[in-house]
Amino acid sequence: MACTVVPNAIFKNGNSIPMFGLGTWNSPPGQVAQAVKDAIDVGYRHIDCAHVYQNEHEVGEGIAAKIAEGVVKREDLFVTSKLWNTFHRPDLVEGACRTTLKNLQLDYLDLYLIHWPVGYKEGPELFPMGPDGKTFIFSDADYVDTWPEMEKLVDAGLVRNIGLSNFNTKQIQRVLDIARIVPVTNQIECHPYLHQSKITSYCATKGIIVTAYSPLGSPARPWVKADDPVLMDDAAVGQLAKKYGKTTAQILIRYQIQLGHVVIPKSVTKERIASNFDVFSFQLDDEDMKVLAGLERNGRICPESSAFGHPHHPFEKEE
Numbered sequence: 001m002a003c004t005v006v007p008n009a010i011f012k013n014g015n016s017i018p019m020f021g022l023g024t025w026n027s028p029p030g031q032v033a034q035a036v037k038d039a040i041d042v043g044y045r046h047i048d049c050a051h052v053y054q055n056e057h058e059v060g061e062g063i064a065a066k067i068a069e070g071v072v073k074r075e076d077l078f079v080t081s082k083l084w085n086t087f088h089r090p091d092l093v094e095g096a097c098r099t100t101l102k103n104l105q106l107d108y109l110d111l112y113l114i115h116w117p118v119g120y121k122e123g124p125e126l127f128p129m130g131p132d133g134k135t136f137i138f139s140d141a142d143y144v145d146t147w148p149e150m151e152k153l154v155d156a157g158l159v160r161n162i163g164l165s166n167f168n169t170k171q172i173q174r175v176l177d178i179a180r181i182v183p184v185t186n187q188i189e190c191h192p193y194l195h196q197s198k199i200t201s202y203c204a205t206k207g208i209i210v211t212a213y214s215p216l217g218s219p220a221r222p223w224v225k226a227d228d229p230v231l232m233d234d235a236a237v238g239q240l241a242k243k244y245g246k247t248t249a250q251i252l253i254r255y256q257i258q259l260g261h262v263v264i265p266k267s268v269t270k271e272r273i274a275s276n277f278d279v280f281s282f283q284l285d286d287e288d289m290k291v292l293a294g295l296e297r298n299g300r301i302c303p304e305s306s307a308f309g310h311p312h313h314p315f316e317k318e319e
């Protein structure tokens, strides 16, 4: 069987990242280790993780098993994790990173991101809820004070690259203004219902690679409502799937790659893990790229609405 070669995106610092990876949010314990193993067997070499997904321990088991079997070496893999919002205070950053490394059974990460620009109250709760039951309790920490601690993780050899997630243009600029080591990527929601043209254009001018999360429209997100539009059921995407003889998921994943984005679809289903990866042997033509671009509807599905009111909320007053 021919071996699929996944293209790399090249960071401004010269390091590279596979343009395709496995998402792991909502990948349940009991399934995620197997999903990681299935993915590596198929050819995935990039895994997107986060402390807040509360499954890094099992993701680590999957990775360790495949290294032990000799299927991959550590250096063949690109593993990303993210600093959660309760660990923004400078004195908490290294400890949070070390916890993630321990859970993943790794001695370095390829990429570590500040998960959101909003800090939450430090402590054992990942989602410290305020008395109204709707809004998180915020931290005073400012991400420009968190960033130098991220840089120290690079100096210490704990992480190879550092970046951002869910930052708006002004927030990225604030980081660039103080950065000694520049962020290599901004990981943001990106799919045909939400193109994020302002932030993606800004990132392009700064040499920051966009990583597209929820590329399939995150159909099983916990807060989905019955009448929310379902990207995977969109008739226009379905027509393209028919035209190319591909699945709707393959069309949506291929779209992000052709936009130049790194893409990280999640699945714990063996057949989907395999078929989602099969996106390197066809090309959407220019007209069809325009069809997908035309589906824009400002359809944000990850607004982190319980942090509305935070002075650093990235989307409440879009920049």
Ligand SMILES: NC(=O)C1=CN([C@@H]2O[C@H](COP(=O)(O)OP(=O)(O)OC[C@H]3O[C@@H](n4cnc5c(N)ncnc54)[C@H](OP(=O)(O)O)[C@@H]3O)[C@@H](O)[C@H]2O)C=CC1
Pocket: 022, 023, 024, 025, 026, 048, 049, 115, 165, 166, 187, 188, 212, 213, 214, 215, 216, 217, 218, 219, 220, 221, 247, 249, 250, 264, 265, 266, 267, 268, 269, 272, 273, 275, 276, 302
């Ligand atoms: N930085 C951030 O703030 C965020 C980062 N992310 C990252 O991005 C990743 C991907 O985004 P996510 O929100 O999970 O959503 P996706 O858009 O990747 O959709 C995942 C869902 O689609 C289903 N699915 C996957 N493949 C197929 C297929 N071929 N046919 C039909 N259904 C399919 C999965 O089901 P099943 O698993 O049952 O197969 C799952 O329910 C996350 O897992 C996470 O790693 C996501 C959100 C926020």
Ligand SMILES: O=C1CO[C@H](CO)[C@@H](O)[C@@H]1O
Pocket: 025, 050, 052, 302, 304
């Ligand atoms: O990555 C993510 C997935 O879900 C979280 C909420 O539970 C989000 O905060 C985050 O963006």
